[in-house]
Amino acid sequence: MSQELSEQEEQRRHTLQKIREMGIEPYPAQAFEVTHLAESIKAEFVEHQTVKIAGRMMSQRIMGKASFAELQDSSGRIQVYFNRDELCPNEDKTLYNEVFKKLLDLGDFIGITGRVFKTQVGEISVNVTSFTLLSKALKPLPLPKTDAEGNTHDAFTDPELRYRQRYVDLVVNPKVKETFVTRSKVFSVMRNFFDQYGFLEVETPILQPIPGGAAARPFTTHHNALDIPLYLRIANELYLKRLIVGGFDGVFEFAKDFRNEGMDRTHNPEFTVMELYVAYKDYRWMMEFTENLLQEIALAVCGTTEIRVGQNNISLKAPFKRITMREAILEHTGYDIADKSEEQLRAICSALNIETQPEMGIGKLIDEIFGEKCEGNYLNPTFITDYPIEMSPLCKRHRENPSLTERFELMINGKEVANAYSELNDPIDQRERFESQLQLSERGDNEAMFIDQDFLRALEYGMPPTSGIGIGMDRLVMLLTNNHSIQEVLFFPQMRPEKTVSLSELDKAILSICTDTAQLLSDARSKVDCSNKQWDLSLKHLTKNQLVKVYKEQDDVLIKKV
């Protein structure tokens, strides 16, 4: 594959060759011993200490016989000082004059041995006694600069490039790195918290024959050996409950789930959910557990329970406010939804100017009212409890009111962060709930659930009373890192594939002849003036890139645009 190289890329290839000609290996195999990190040297200044550091050279200030450069490693940046006569005490000054000044480029990895000192201006730096090229960079990095007032200039900001080339984003934008370090910390704090309770971290199938545990459109795939369809999981709930049936008291999984739906600021086709199930507990216990967990995470990650998200100040200090869904709706709309029929709810919706669809049942209608009028109001963490039974097919009936369920969602900053139940463990009730879901799906709700017979069988063997919770990890990390978009908390958010197809003149000519309606291949051939070899090559190129389609119908070979 030939590609056009920019002037700077050509230049770097040239210096690469010069480096080789000087007998220097630009990609050495040998390990480089690192004794210090940039930040640790700055944090604990020890004058004259000898250190070995490694990283990318991010800036160079050459002043004749002495130079400053900045070295960036995983911890941050430190200034390094190159003095010609200290680096090359003998007559031969090529290491400084040639290698350092001319053959090193910004972005190259180098290893440095030197002594720590402070410059006249007071910046902690490393006086280089020797250096090694560790890896040559052939593409120039975008290089944001920060001035004395801390303003960043020429920042690398284009979201498309940042997401598609996250490696560059990470090198050049330190804030981005911080976000992902925080993300990782959130996970480990949660793990430790669960460990203290003796819960077991488990793994359950991602490829599922029945995509259960939630209502969403799955990604479909196919297993060749078994010749059956398989689905990427939309949730792992039903498998974790099977493990509770099997006798574990507490199981959790950090799970990638997949949903074949729209993408936007808060939705990515693959996303991470932490699900936890604990035997012999109910949703009230789970509320207390959750507020303690979140408080702990905030303290560990942000150092405080008071966080700022966008324009809002939010307190993650336990305990959190609790309110039933009925009260929430009453409070924000003035309507009491208790014991209302589908018709009455529809009337309330239209009074509130909420659009409804005929396939919406009671659950969906109430959900709509809540989502439309209430959800956004809960900035500080709030448990919304006691959801109507129609919208919670896996949740146990409320102990005091059989038309409600023992469910809560945790709302923070107006968004759902967690969803939890006293889990339904009555197998007969569960079967009926699945069946009424099925009726909903026959009404046109394409998100109603499939029936998982094996899961019902497991319940029939008996599942202890259990409470379970699912926490949307991406959204939680968004909150804790004050990021507005899910793409900022995923290393590699889903993007439309880059189009790299480059067409020759002939390709374009052929393409312009083809239309959406098929024509005989021989007819198309006669309209283009080229050799048969060129024609064949070009056609292969076009079909491979799915721009035209060549196929046979009876004895005719046809071509058309895709």
Added chain:
RNA sequence: GAUUCCGUAGCUCAGCUGGUAGAGCAAUACACUUUUAAUGUAUGGGCCCUGGGUUCGAAUCCCAGCGGAAUCACCA
């Protein structure tokens, strides 16, 4: 899916009511021994997203497409 905005040098961006492309950083060359957005001088670098149209002439106006962002719709 709808609407709006955007696509120009490696990066960040100018480029007016159409007249063949500009800056800063980065690059190249030279000078400079404690600088720090180092500095000074000189030089090179562009399929102006793609394809059509209008025009004597299009980065600029029009249409279509591709890619991205925001808002909305959808979303247990």
